[in-house]
Amino acid sequence: MTCNEIRELMPDLAAGLNPVTPEVKQHLNSCAECAGKLEAFRQTMALLDQWQAPEPSPYFDVRLHARLREEMAKPASIWLRWVRKPALGVALAVLMVVGITLFERGGIVPPSKPGPMADVEPGTAVGDLQALDKNHELYSDFDVLDDLEVQHDVTANP
Amino acid sequence: MDRGLLAIAGGVSRPQVEAEAAARNNGLSDAEVMLRVKAGDEPAFEYLVQKYRRPMVSFMYRMAHNSAAAEDLAQEVFLRVYRSRGSYEASAKFSTWLYRIATNLAVNYARDTRHERPESTVSLDAPDENTGLTMDPADESLTAEEMLVRRERMAAIRQRVQALPERQRLAVVMHKYQQMDYRQIAEVLKLSESATKSLLFRAYETLREQLQKFV
Numbered sequence: 001m002t003c004n005e006i007r008e009l010m011p012d013l014a015a016g017l018n019p020v021t022p023e024v025k026q027h028l029n030s031c032a033e034c035a036g037k038l039e040a041f042r043q044t045m046a047l048l049d050q051w052q053a054p055e056p057s058p059y060f061d062v063r064l065h066a067r068l069r070e071e072m073a074k075p076a077s078i079w080l081r082w083v084r085k086p087a088l089g090v091a092l093a094v095l096m097v098v099g100i101t102l103f104e105r106g107g108i109v110p111p112s113k114p115g116p117m118a119d120v121e122p123g124t125a126v127g128d129l130q131a132l133d134k135n136h137e138l139y140s141d142f143d144v145l146d147d148l149e150v151q152h153d154v155t156a157n158p
Numbered sequence: 159m160d161r162g163l164l165a166i167a168g169g170v171s172r173p174q175v176e177a178e179a180a181a182r183n184n185g186l187s188d189a190e191v192m193l194r195v196k197a198g199d200e201p202a203f204e205y206l207v208q209k210y211r212r213p214m215v216s217f218m219y220r221m222a223h224n225s226a227a228a229e230d231l232a233q234e235v236f237l238r239v240y241r242s243r244g245s246y247e248a249s250a251k252f253s254t255w256l257y258r259i260a261t262n263l264a265v266n267y268a269r270d271t272r273h274e275r276p277e278s279t280v281s282l283d284a285p286d287e288n289t290g291l292t293m294d295p296a297d298e299s300l301t302a303e304e305m306l307v308r309r310e311r312m313a314a315i316r317q318r319v320q321a322l323p324e325r326q327r328l329a330v331v332m333h334k335y336q337q338m339d340y341r342q343i344a345e346v347l348k349l350s351e352s353a354t355k356s357l358l359f360r361a362y363e364t365l366r367e368q369l370q371k372f373v
Contacts, residue, residue: 051220056232064211
């Protein structure tokens with residue numbers, strides 16, 4: 001047995017989870033370094049044993065069961081309910097297939113969103129009106145700027 | 159529908175429900191019991207809760223360093239198991255699946271509370287604000303000085319384990335405190351068995367060096 005093999009086994013050996021086999025014993029007798037390390041690991045394990053975890057509090061079960069009851073009382077989601085009812089599930093699937101088929105054959109044409117000034121020629125009356133309407137807020141801000149009086153006594157870097 | 163759970167809520171003692179659940183599931187593996195839960199056997203779930211409540215609280219306590227948070231997280235594990243019952247496949251050991259859920263929760267909790275942990279860590283002597291229980295009851299046979307040394311030692315153990323890299327910390331808690339074997343730890347952490355052995359060796363080596371003065 002090699003030192004590397006012993007190293008792999010060392011956590012289990014030190015924690016007492018694996019017995020010391022004759023092979024391991026033979027290696028430990030001939031390798032002081034591994035024997036020393038195993039002893040040090042055992043001491044560390046004994047120290048770690050002192051860190052005890054508390055028992056679940058008396059309220060643990062009460063709280064858990066209250067949360068579980070709450071969970072059980074929750075209605076299953078609408079989708080799950082549909083899927084769980086075979087007839088409704090099949091009907092939903094058929095509707096989806098029909099919908100997709102119609103869509104692909106052009107039976108249902110989704111309304112196209114007009115892009116910004118997409119089908120309007122600039123310079124025409126309709127185009128200008130739409131541009132005015134779209135930029136209404138911007139023009140309002142210009143009006144506010146026009147209303148401001150120019151203060152001549154203000155310098156940029158006093 | 160929920161006789162086991164309602165029995166406890168209705169005043170039937172836990173040992174009684176536990177015994178009934180154990181008798182009903184006698185001879186079945188945990189995975190088989192979970193398959194019964196999946197099939198709608200609600201009381202079978204109570205058997206799993208009773209079997210794993212203590213290990214889950216202890217696992218979460220060592221990951222969260224706070225008993226109130228540990229109990230909340232352990233409860234959340236059982237809730238998640240219950241919610242996932244429909245998709246459960248007995249392809250791995252039930253406990254591996256359970257610890258994988260617990261590990262995810264513990265890791266997320268650690269990440270979410272990384273910046274607040276020093277303030278929220280409970281003192282060993284301070285009673286828990288919810289339960290009123292003390293984590294480390296004072297031993298009256300010890301002198302004040304011995305108590306001080308013991309407290310320092312406990313704090314050092316907690317701090318050193320907490321300071322380990324995430325995977326090493328999880329591996330140590332599962333190996334040392336949950337007595338899980340290399341193979342199961344490897345499955346929970348999704349590592350090879352050889353990588354797990356080497357991870358554990360490095361973790362214990364770090365702890366050995368850092369806790370040397372307390373040995």
